[in-house]
Amino acid sequence: MGMETEPETARAAAVPDSLAGRLADGDPKAPKALVERHHAEIYRYALAMLRDPTAAEDAVQSSFERAFGALGRYPEERLRNLALRAWLYRITLNVVRNLIRDGRREVAVAEIPEGPSARSRTTSSPEDHSEVWLDAVAALGRLSERQRVAVALRYLADLPYAEIAEVTGWPENTAKTLVRRGVGRLRALMLVNDDREDA
Amino acid sequence: MNEGPRDLHDDRVATLLREATEKMSPRGYPARLVERALVTSTDRFVVVGSPLGKLYVGAGPRGVRLVRRGGSAEEFAREYRRRFGRLLAQSDDARTCKLAEEVARAFAGEKAQVPLDLSETTPFQRRVLEVVGSIPRGEVRPYLWVAREAGSAGASRAVGTVMANNPVPLLVPCHRVVRNDGTTGGYAFGAEQKVRLLELEGVPTKEIARTPYLATPTTGIVCHATCRNARRIRPENRQHFRTAADAVEAGYRPCEVCRPVTIRDAG
Numbered sequence: 001m002g003m004e005t006e007p008e009t010a011r012a013a014a015v016p017d018s019l020a021g022r023l024a025d026g027d028p029k030a031p032k033a034l035v036e037r038h039h040a041e042i043y044r045y046a047l048a049m050l051r052d053p054t055a056a057e058d059a060v061q062s063s064f065e066r067a068f069g070a071l072g073r074y075p076e077e078r079l080r081n082l083a084l085r086a087w088l089y090r091i092t093l094n095v096v097r098n099l100i101r102d103g104r105r106e107v108a109v110a111e112i113p114e115g116p117s118a119r120s121r122t123t124s125s126p127e128d129h130s131e132v133w134l135d136a137v138a139a140l141g142r143l144s145e146r147q148r149v150a151v152a153l154r155y156l157a158d159l160p161y162a163e164i165a166e167v168t169g170w171p172e173n174t175a176k177t178l179v180r181r182g183v184g185r186l187r188a189l190m191l192v193n194d195d196r197e198d199a
Numbered sequence: 200m201n202e203g204p205r206d207l208h209d210d211r212v213a214t215l216l217r218e219a220t221e222k223m224s225p226r227g228y229p230a231r232l233v234e235r236a237l238v239t240s241t242d243r244f245v246v247v248g249s250p251l252g253k254l255y256v257g258a259g260p261r262g263v264r265l266v267r268r269g270g271s272a273e274e275f276a277r278e279y280r281r282r283f284g285r286l287l288a289q290s291d292d293a294r295t296c297k298l299a300e301e302v303a304r305a306f307a308g309e310k311a312q313v314p315l316d317l318s319e320t321t322p323f324q325r326r327v328l329e330v331v332g333s334i335p336r337g338e339v340r341p342y343l344w345v346a347r348e349a350g351s352a353g354a355s356r357a358v359g360t361v362m363a364n365n366p367v368p369l370l371v372p373c374h375r376v377v378r379n380d381g382t383t384g385g386y387a388f389g390a391e392q393k394v395r396l397l398e399l400e401g402v403p404t405k406e407i408a409r410t411p412y413l414a415t416p417t418t419g420i421v422c423h424a425t426c427r428n429a430r431r432i433r434p435e436n437r438q439h440f441r442t443a444a445d446a447v448e449a450g451y452r453p454c455e456v457c458r459p460v461t462i463r464d465a466g
Contacts, residue, residue, distance in 0.1 A: 069240060
């Protein structure tokens with residue numbers, strides 16, 4: 001699913017979005033198209049960061065509430081030139097960060113070993129080594145917040161580094177470093193898990 | 200395929216994360232959540248048939264805020280966004296369908312529950328619109344009456360301006376407000392449409408022009424000509440008046456139901 005939207009992703013930063021044009025023109029079908037186009041990826045990002053389906057749904061809801069609120073108030077020209085995807089991620093990042101800073105979610109991060117089994121009900125098919133990818137997401141929860149954001153944006157949201165920089169405000173090289181170190185740490189964490197399974 | 204470091208493409212961790220992306224994609228519930236995200240943070244847009252043809256209707260969570268005729272849906276949504284700072288969105292959720300049904304009923308002159316949100320109007324405008332909302336179907340009232348009822352006696356012209364800028368025509372029936380001499384006067388959708396609407400509602404527009412007041416010697420009461428009490432007066436007893444003040448000078452007292460203004464309007 002994430003892969004299918006990739007060609008569009010690569011263009012999004014540079015070329016004005018036609019959906020932004022439709023929003024500026026007042027097309028009453030455009031708001032629904034915006035939700036349909038970005039809802040799933042925003043949810044994936046929020047779930048990876050918060051690792052709680054209900055919290056992730058709430059984050060998606062708040063993100064769209066904020067987004068639509070702003071879209072109603074922006075001048076027409078600003079709407080027309082908006083890079084919607086990166087802009088939406090910027091909002092979601094803030095929403096998710098606030099939820100984490102509220103402290104409620106940080107507790108869950110500390111209890112990772114129980115995480116995967118508790119969450120496995122979110123997948124309908126328990127076969128095909130499903131625990132392994134759940135391990136990856138659980139391990140993601142043990143990274144520092146910055147590394148987690150960087151890795152989630154790069155590999156779950158599939159954003160190119162230029163857009164990660166735009167969304168987070170980090171220099172592009174910082175984003176690259178955070179992703180590299182984050183993935184390195186994930187590998188280490190998951191090796192530890194593998195060892196445990198073998199033992 | 201992406202600009203990431205080459206060594207990561209074959210990395211098992213990266214592959215697993217991509218796989219996780221697939222698995223975490225919401226499959227069963229997007230429709231419900233899409234509606235939820237949409238309905239709570241945008242305003243509703245519906246197109247409803249009426250005696251004036253199809254009308255665009257925009258409604259916030261508290262009620263209908265704008266009704267317009269003609270132009271495109273896009274133009275309507277842009278005007279709405281400029282006025283209220285909210286996006287209008289088409290949706291087919293239950294609440295929106297219910298709203299469209301009720302508005303259609305109201306446009307057709309049937310009993311309907313259509314909440315209005317007039318929070319963006321001034322207190323004077325709101326008082327005027329509330330008074331106009333109380334004029335029953337089949338009846339008309341002059342500007343000076345609306346001004347007096349709204350607590351601003353003599354402000355006929357200001358009432359005319361409020362009518363011309365009525366954000367929710369038909370739902371607030373500004374077409375039932377006529378000139379002080381009983382002629383129908385102007386209308387945002389065209390003077391001839393106003394006559395057509397009033398005739399459709401059973402108002403004898405020609406009959407009341409120039410003589411908008413009716414009195415009867417049997418009770419000694421003077422009414423607006425379309426007041427339900429005036430309509431019961433037998434033809435042979437009908438006394439026509441140009442103003443209610445004239446009728447009072449002739450010895451009649453004002454009806455307590457339609458409360459005609461008996462002081463000569465300065466405005």
